[in-house]
Structure formats: structure tokens, C-alpha cells
Amino acid sequence: MQGSANLNLMIKAARKAGRSLVKDFREVENLQVSSKGPGDFVTKADREAERIIMEELRGARPSYGWLGEETGEAAGEDPTRRWIVDPLDGTTNFLHGLPHWAVSIALEHKGEVVAGVVFDAAKDELYYAEKGLGAFVNESRLRVSGRRNMIEAIFATGVPFGGKSTLPATLQDLARLMPVCAGVRRFGSAALDLAYVAAGRYDGYWERGIQPWDMAAGLILVKEAGGFVGPVREGRGILESGAVIAGNAQLFEPLCKILRQPA
Numbered sequence: 549m550q551g552s553a554n555l556n557l558m559i560k561a562a563r564k565a566g567r568s569l570v571k572d573f574r575e576v577e578n579l580q581v582s583s584k585g586p587g588d589f590v591t592k593a594d595r596e597a598e599r600i601i602m603e604e605l606r607g608a609r610p611s612y613g614w615l616g617e618e619t620g621e622a623a624g625e626d627p628t629r630r631w632i633v634d635p636l637d638g639t640t641n642f643l644h645g646l647p648h649w650a651v652s653i654a655l656e657h658k659g660e661v662v663a664g665v666v667f668d669a670a671k672d673e674l675y676y677a678e679k680g681l682g683a684f685v686n687e688s689r690l691r692v693s694g695r696r697n698m699i700e701a702i703f704a705t706g707v708p709f710g711g712k713s714t715l716p717a718t719l720q721d722l723a724r725l726m727p728v729c730a731g732v733r734r735f736g737s738a739a740l741d742l743a744y745v746a747a748g749r750y751d752g753y754w755e756r757g758i759q760p761w762d763m764a765a766g767l768i769l770v771k772e773a774g775g776f777v778g779p780v781r782e783g784r785g786i787l788e789s790g791a792v793i794a795g796n797a798q799l800f801e802p803l804c805k806i807l808r809q810p811a
């Protein structure tokens with residue numbers, strides 16, 4: 549795909565941050581056995597990745613706004629455009645030496661995500677999409693799955709941890725969904741969960757208690773791969789809603805029906 553200058557810039561930033569994280573990830577594997585553990589080291593790796601991305605993106609487009617997991621929000625001279633960045637999605641996996649984490653970068657224009665990059669650096673899988681131009685992983689086009697029956701479908705989610713208030717609702721979702729599908733996965737990276745829906749590996753995904761930077765890039769991957777996305781509570785803007793549903797064309801509605809039932 550012949551992407552725009554902005555998409556190429558996002559890819560360059562994601563690859564650069566990914567290289568830095570891969571180096572740090574090797575070190576984490578050594579630190580697992582030390583008494584201090586790798587906690588502080590990972591925090592530094594995460595911040596360094598965001599610094600690299602910011603330097604690339606804001607260096608090239610100083611007028612755009614910014615929303616990053618580590619550095620927060622900064623308005624730009626151009627109020628219509630904003631980068632939405634999670635330098636390391638899947639931090640817990642990274643910390644535990646599990647090779648399932650990603651760099652996530654999205655570009656929003658007038659409130660709509662128009663380009664997204666999710667880079668799984670450990671597996672060298674670069675997912676990217678631009679509005680109207682389709683979604684890709686490396687050189688291959690992405691398509692959501694064609695499964696039609698819930699009972700054959702696999703869904704991904706994120707189960708809230710550390711006392712988050714969304715745990716009871718998520719447990720209720722699982723109780724409703726698990727008996728009627730082929731399985732639910734919890735791999736620990738929302739950005740990759742959405743990329744896997746776009747790739748047809750999962751038939752759908754939902755999560756409560758999620759932030760704009762976790763999902764922004766993944767949402768456009770799903771849409772450009774022919775899938776659907778929406779908020780759990782209808783009528784809310786998807787990025788601000790904090791609870792998202794994604795699915796292939798046939799199973800999005802049945803999944804919404806199950807997850808939108810009253811408590």
C-alpha cells in the first residue's frame with residue numbers, strides 16, 4: 549500500500565521505538581531472576597519509547613496535538629489533529645518476559661481516527677491502516693474472519709486487574725458469552741487484540757475500562773479490514789466511552805446483543 553506521509557512517519561516512529569523496546573526486553577529476561585526484579589527498568593523502557601515516538605512525530609509535525617499514556621495531553625496549534633500514543637501496550641507481559649506487547653500510534657483528525665500503526669516488535673509484525681486504503685500486516689492485506697456462528701467463534705477480552713471497578717461487569721460478560729462460543733482469550737494487549745480481530749485470528753473482542761491510547765490504532769485496523777466497532781454503551785463516542793466492542797461483519801451484532809444486556 550502507498551501510504552500517506554503521515555502514515556510513513558508513524559511507521560518510522562513505531563519501528564524506532566520497537567527497536568529500543570526489543571533491546572530492553574532482552575534485558576528484562578535477565579532481570580527476572582534478580583531480587584529487585586525488572587519493575588523500574590520497564591518503567592524506564594516505556595518512557596524512553598514514548599520519548600522516541602514524541603521526538604519523531606512532534607519533530608516532524610509540531611502543530612499537531614498529543615495524547616500519550618506516559619506524558620498525557622498537550623494541545624497543538626492545529627486543534628483538528630492529534631497523535632494518540634501507547635508506547636508499550638502489554639506492559640505486564642513485557643515485565644514478565646512474555647513476548648506479546650506492541651507500540652500503538654494513531655492519528656486523529658476532527659475527532660476521527662484516520663490512520664493507525666500497531667507494531668508487534670518481538671514477532672516483527674507491523675500492522676497499519678489508513679482511512680479508505682485498507683489494513684495490512686507487513687505486506688499482506690488484512691481481512692476479518694468470515695465466521696457466522698457464535699458457537700465456532702473465539703473472542704478476546706481484557707480482564708480488569710488490581711481492583712478495577714469494571715471486574716464484576718466483565719465477569720458477567722464472561723458468564724453470558726462463554727457458554728455460547730468456542731472460547732475466550734486474555735492475552736494482555738488490547739492493541740494486539742484488535743489487530744488480531746483485523747487479521748481474522750479472533751472473531752471479536754470487547755473490553756471495559758480501557759483508555760483511548762489502548763484502542764485508537766486498533767480500531768481503524770478492524771474497520772479497514774471489514775469489521776465493525778462500537779461502544780458498549782450506545783450513544784457515546786467510542787474513544788471516550790471506556791468500553792469497546794469489535795467484531796467481524798456477521799458476529800458484531802450478536803456480540804453487542806449479549807454484552808449490552810442490562811446487569
Ligand code: IPD
Pocket residue numbers: 634636637638639640705706707735736737738739755757758759762
Ligand atoms: C493494558 C493492556 C491490557 C488491557 C488493559 C490495558 P498497558 O495496557 O492493553 O490488555 O486489558 O486494559 O491497560 O497497561 O499494558 O499499556
Ligand code: CA
Pocket residue numbers: 634636637638738761762
Ligand atoms: Ca495500553
